Amino acid sequence: xxxxxxxxxxxxxxxxxxxxxxxxxxxxxxxxxxxxxxxxxxxxxxxxxxxxxxxxxxxxxxxxxxxxxxxxxxxxxxxxxxxxxxxxxxxxxxxxxxxxxxxxxxxxxxxxxxxxxxxxxxxxxxxxxxxxxxxxxxxxxxxxxxxxxxxxxxxxxxxxxxxxxxxxxxxxxxxxxxxxxxxxxxxxxxxxxxxxxxxxxxxxxxxxxxxxxxxxxxxxxxxxxxxxxxxxxxxxxxxxxxxxxxxxxxxxxxxxxxxxxxxxxxxxxxxxxxxxxxxxxxxxxxxxxxxxxxxxxxxxxxxxxxxxxxxxxxxxxxxxxxxxxxxxxxxxxxxxxxxxxxxxxx
Ligand code: SF4
Numbered sequence: 001x002x003x004x005x006x007x008x009x010x011x012x013x014x015x016x017x018x019x020x021x022x023x024x025x026x027x028x029x030x031x032x033x034x035x036x037x038x039x040x041x042x043x044x045x046x047x048x049x050x051x052x053x054x055x056x057x058x059x060x061x062x063x064x065x066x067x068x069x070x071x072x073x074x075x076x077x078x079x080x081x082x083x084x085x086x087x088x089x090x091x092x093x094x095x096x097x098x099x100x101x102x103x104x105x106x107x108x109x110x111x112x113x114x115x116x117x118x119x120x121x122x123x124x125x126x127x128x129x130x131x132x133x134x135x136x137x138x139x140x141x142x143x144x145x146x147x148x149x150x151x152x153x154x155x156x157x158x159x160x161x162x163x164x165x166x167x168x169x170x171x172x173x174x175x176x177x178x179x180x181x182x183x184x185x186x187x188x189x190x191x192x193x194x195x196x197x198x199x200x201x202x203x204x205x206x207x208x209x210x211x212x213x214x215x216x217x218x219x220x221x222x223x224x225x226x227x228x229x230x231x232x233x234x235x236x237x238x239x240x241x242x243x244x245x246x247x248x249x250x251x252x253x254x255x256x257x258x259x260x261x262x263x264x265x266x267x268x269x270x271x272x273x274x275x276x277x278x279x280x281x282x283x284x285x286x287x288x289x290x291x292x293x294x295x296x297x298x299x300x301x302x303x304x305x306x307x308x309x310x311x312x313x314x315x316x317x318x319x320x321x322x323x324x325x326x327x328x329x330x331x332x333x334x335x336x337x338x339x340x341x342x343x344x345x346x
Contacts (some may be wrong), residue, residue, distance in 0.1 A: 014044060014045070015042035015043060015044055015078075016043055016044060016045045016047075016079065016080055016180065016181065016213045017042065017043040017066065017077070017078065017079055017181055017213060017215075018041075018042045018043075018076070018077075018078040019039060019040055019041050019042070019062075019066060019075065019076075019077055019078075020040050020075055020076045020077075020078070021038055021039075021040055021074065021075040021076065022036055022038070022039045022040070022062060022065060022066075022072045022074070022075035022076075022077070023036060023037060023038060023039075023072055023073045023074040023075055024036035024058070024061050024062065024065050024072045024073055024237075025073050028286070030284070030286050031286040031287065032286065033285050033286055034237050034285050034286070034288060035058045035061040035062075035237055035285055036058045036061055036062045036065065036072065036237050037058075037237040037238050037288075038075075038238070039058075039062055039075070039234075039237075039238070039239055040075075040239075041232060041239065041242060043181075043213050043215065044213065045180075045211055045213055046207065046208075046211050046212065046213065047213055047214075047229045047230070048207065048213075048214040048215075048216055048227055048228050048229050048230075049214070049215055049216065049228065049229070049230050049231070049232055050216045050217075050218065050221075050224030050225075050227065050228030050230070050231040050232065050245065051063065051215060051216065051217045051218075051224075051231075051232050051234060052217075052218055052219065052220070052221050052224055052231060052232070052233050052234070052260065053219065053233060053234035053235055054219060054235075054282060055219060056236075056282055056285065057234040057235055057236060057237070057282065058234055058236070058237040058238075058285070059217050059234050060185050060186075060217055062234070063101075063183045063185060063215050063217055064101075064183075065077070066084075066099075066181075066183065066215065067099050067101060067183060068084050068085070068087075068092060069101075071084075071085050072085065079095070079098075079099065079181065080180075082095070084099075096127075097123060097127055097129075097177035097178050097179065098178060098179055098180045098181065099179070099180075099181050099183075100174035100175065100177075100179040100181070100182050100183070101174065101182070101183045101184075101185065102167070102170050102171055102174050102182065102183070102184045102185065102187045103170065103185055103187070104185055104186040104187065104189050104190055105190050106163055106166035106167035106169070106170045106187075106190070107158060107163060107166050109166075109170050110158040110166055110169060110170060110173075111158070112157060112158050112159050113157070114157065115154065115155050115156065115157055116143070116148070116153050116154050116155070116156050116157070116158075116161070116169050117136075117139055117143075117150065117154035117155065119158075119169055119173055120139045120142055120143060120169060120172045120173045120176055121135050121136075121138075121139045121176070122173065123173060123176055123177040124138060124139070124176060124177055127177055129177055138176060139154075139172075139176065140154075142172040142175060142176045143172055145172065145175075145206060145209065146168040146169070146171050146172045146202060146206070147168060147202060148165065148168055148169070148172070153165070153169075162195075163190060163191050163192070163195070164191055164192075164195040164198065164199060167187060167188070167191065167199055168199070168202070171187075171202070171203070171206065175206065175210060175212075179210070179212065180211070180212065180213060181212070181213045181214075181215070182212050182213070182214045182215070183214075183215045183217070184203070184214060184215065184216045184217065185217045186217055186218055186219065187199065187203075187216075188200060188223065189218070189219075189223075196223070200226065200227050203227065204227060214227075216228060220260075220264070221233075221249075221257075221260050221261055221264060222264045224245075225245065225249060228245045229244070229245060230242065230243065230244050230245060230248075230318075231243065231244075231245050231248045231249075233248075233254065233256060233257045233260065235256050235282070235293060235294050236282050236283065236285055236288050236293040236294070237285055237288070237293075238293055238322065239312055239320075239322065240254045240256050240257065240294065240312075240321070240322045240323070241253060241254040241256075241257045241319075241320070241321045241322070241323075242312075242319075242320050243316075243318060243319035243320070244318055244319070247316065247318070247319050248319070249261070251316075251319075251327075251328075252327065253315050253319065253321040253323065253326035253327045253328055254294075254321050254322065254323050254326060254327070255294065255298050255299065255300055255323065255327070256278075256294050256297075256298070258327060259278035260278070262278075263278060278297065279297060280296075280297055282297070283296055289306070290306055290307070290309075291304070291305050291306045291307050291308055291309050291310075292305045292306075292309060292310050292322070292323070292324070300325055302324070302325070304324055305324055308324070309322075310322045310323050310324045315328050316328075
């Protein structure tokens with residue numbers, strides 16, 4: 001989707017968030033960083049979109065630009081039909097309670113000198129929501145919702161909590177003032193593996209309860225698998241594949257997605273080590289490769305890949321891929337049985 005009419009259709013079709021043609025660039029000493037290049041997608045009410053890619057692929061920059069932190073250089077961000085990129089500072093501030101973010105490091109995202117109760121109450125105080133008693137009641141409700149007993153934890157400070165408890169407090173703070181869109185930027189990456197499933201399950205419960213739309217960012221496809229309704233894979237500032245989660249894991253069509261899936265370790269300690277199908281580092285976003293940006297690391301690259309940028313085209317209903325030679329024919333093979341030495345497609 002890139003035309004304005006597409007964005008309007010998506011909004012009319014009930015999408016809570018529509019991102020249309022987003023571009024984020026910023027100058028550096030080395031040149032202009034093309035962090036996000038013509039990215040378009042939509043997110044429904046109560047839907048979770050997993051956003052995955054290696055470090056530097058633009059996923060966090062894109063998510064922050066959705067929240068206008070800062071605004072993108074070009075493109076539109078429609079939140080419930082309102083284009084956030086055109087709002088004045090005052091109107092944007094009034095919408096902030098509905099647009100919230102949870103960060104990777106829960107401990108450093110909380111003020112160590114304040115109590116849990118004060119931290120969670122802060123958005124209500126800033127936006128002057130309710131009386132003091134109502135705010136107190138709302139804070140207690142949110143602490144219960146994230147699994148923390150207000151009597152036991154309300155008076156503690158972040159330094160007296162575990163990382164998982166700090167992330168629960170951060171989520172309570174994000175939701176207390178009525179968030180509708182939650183951007184979660186690697187929210188479980190810094191937690192022990194044993195805690196991750198607990199926090200992810202809690203997020204799913206909160207989503208049902210509060211009808212949240214969630215942009216869930218991770219560098220690892222394994223993390224977003226269970227929580228995402230759809231998954232979007234980014235590479236060097238571009239969407240390379242987007243599909244329903246089940247379809248993407250069962251029938252990945254882009255070589256980069258296949259490589260990411262191949263690199264997921266098997267929980268079985270006796271299983272063979274993951275294939276190292278993704279060699280080298282991504283190129284610089286200051287000077288991305290011509291044509292397909294993935295071509296310098298793609299085993300299937302052919303001449304056309306350097307000359308023509310592949311469009312994000314539909315290969316199945318709701319499944320779009322930016323590749324001249326997508327894996328549609330071999331898509332039914334289990335990931336680990338894919339032959340990366342197979343003859344070139346086409
Ligand atoms: S367009 Fe070409 S280089 Fe890019 S992912 Fe597809 S096969 Fe590889």
